[in-house]
Amino acid sequence: MKFREAVVDYYKIFGPEYEPENIIPTAGSSAALYISLASVLREGDEVLMWSPSFAGHYRILRELGVKASIAPLLRETGYHPHLDALEDHVSPDTKAILICNPNNPTGTVFTEKELRTIGDIALDYELTVFSDEIYLHFVYDDNRFVSTAFLEGLKERTFNIMSFSKTFSMTGWRLGYTIVPEKCIEKATKIARITAPKPATFVYAAGIAALRGDMSYVEERKQAYDKRRRYFCKAVDDIDGLSCHLFEGAFYAWFDARSYGLGSEEFCRRLQEEENVALSPGHRFGVNTNGFIRVPLVQPMEILEDVIERLSRFVHSL
Ligand SMILES: Cc1ncc(COP(=O)(O)O)c(C=O)c1O
Numbered sequence: 018m019k020f021r022e023a024v025v026d027y028y029k030i031f032g033p034e035y036e037p038e039n040i041i042p043t044a045g046s047s048a049a050l051y052i053s054l055a056s057v058l059r060e061g062d063e064v065l066m067w068s069p070s071f072a073g074h075y076r077i078l079r080e081l082g083v084k085a086s087i088a089p090l091l092r093e094t095g096y097h098p099h100l101d102a103l104e105d106h107v108s109p110d111t112k113a114i115l116i117c118n119p120n121n122p123t124g125t126v127f128t129e130k131e132l133r134t135i136g137d138i139a140l141d142y143e144l145t146v147f148s149d150e151i152y153l154h155f156v157y158d159d160n161r162f163v164s165t166a167f168l169e170g171l172k173e174r175t176f177n178i179m180s181f182s183k184t185f186s187m188t189g190w191r192l193g194y195t196i197v198p199e200k201c202i203e204k205a206t207k208i209a210r211i212t213a214p215k216p217a218t219f220v221y222a223a224g225i226a227a228l229r230g231d232m233s234y235v236e237e238r239k240q241a242y243d244k245r246r247r248y249f250c251k252a253v254d255d256i257d258g259l260s261c262h263l264f265e266g267a268f269y270a271w272f273d274a275r276s277y278g279l280g281s282e283e284f285c286r287r288l289q290e291e292e293n294v295a296l297s298p299g300h301r302f303g304v305n306t307n308g309f310i311r312v313p314l315v316q317p318m319e320i321l322e323d324v325i326e327r328l329s330r331f332v333h334s335l
Contacts, residue, residue, distance in 0.1 A: 020221040023228040032167035046180035046193030048213035053176040056205040063110035068303025071121045096123035113145040119152040122311040124264025126160040151180040152267035160265040185227045242268040245314040252325045275308030292327035
């Protein structure tokens with residue numbers, strides 16, 4: 018209970034107030050995602066979501082036999098959604114909207130207006146919203162994280178998926194949770210009991226310490242990511258034939274290498290073989306993403322500078 022109370026107190030920073038009963042602790046947010054989706058969706062249902070987005074989302078939906086109706090986040094629109102076209106992605110089978118905010122891998126921080134439009138669709142069509150918010154502290158410049166559940170009428174239909182892996186760099190501790198709307202608590206609790214192990218008891222104490230402790234560490238991480246983001250995105254963008262936007266949130270550089278015509282898989286395989294640099298091939302993050310590459314900026318500046326040198330040498334050799 019103490020852990021769940023700490024979550025309730027912590028989440029108030031973002032607006033919505035919950036009861037400890039709304040919180041289901043899990044061994045990492047991957048389990049939180051599975052429990053949330055499995056407690057609402059059935060085989061043959063459809064979910065409105067975006068591409069590019071986190072590969073784990075597509076994987077869980079595939080395993081559940083749930084179809085994805087994919088709205089694009091395009092480079093031309095700064096990786097933000099085309100709001101007028103969103104409703105076209107709703108069909109009679111659509112049961113939910115799955116959003117990653119800030120988005121992995123594009124860094125998109127959805128604006129309040131965008132969330133409102135998404136929320137209106139959820140209300141009009143009576144859809145559940147799954148909001149994967151695990152990067153919520155890493156938002157830069159004038160961008161502002163808004164919790165979907167904070168918008169009027171949405172708390173009652175939104176699951177918030179949260180993790181300690183990114184905010185507190187506690188990936189190996191395997192700690193996360195889902196905040197479940199009232200009407201889904203019973204079902205989600207049952208699914209959690211059957212499918213997913215709870216965190217180890219002593220890990221709760223670490224979670225409470227992180228949530229109730231001094232958060233200046235998180236701010237320091239954010240400053241470090243911001244510095245890396247400013248350096249790395251520009252440095253990639255300056256390399257001939259590569260294009261990289263300054264992302265708004267999370268900590269991934271997402272660059273376009275399509276002009277080299279290799280495809281993501283071959284680009285990454287050869288970069289690893291020839292320059293010993295391992296990056297994530299973009300085609301794993303949805304549709305129309307072949308030729309894009311993702312770089313997590315979790316390494317210190319010296320390493321990122323070295324990556325730029327090797328990446329530049331590699332593309333000039335093509
Ligand atoms: C958007 C998103 N959700 C969930 C996860 C899973 O994180 P974990 O299971 O470590 O909490 C990740 C990991 O990268 C992610 O990027």
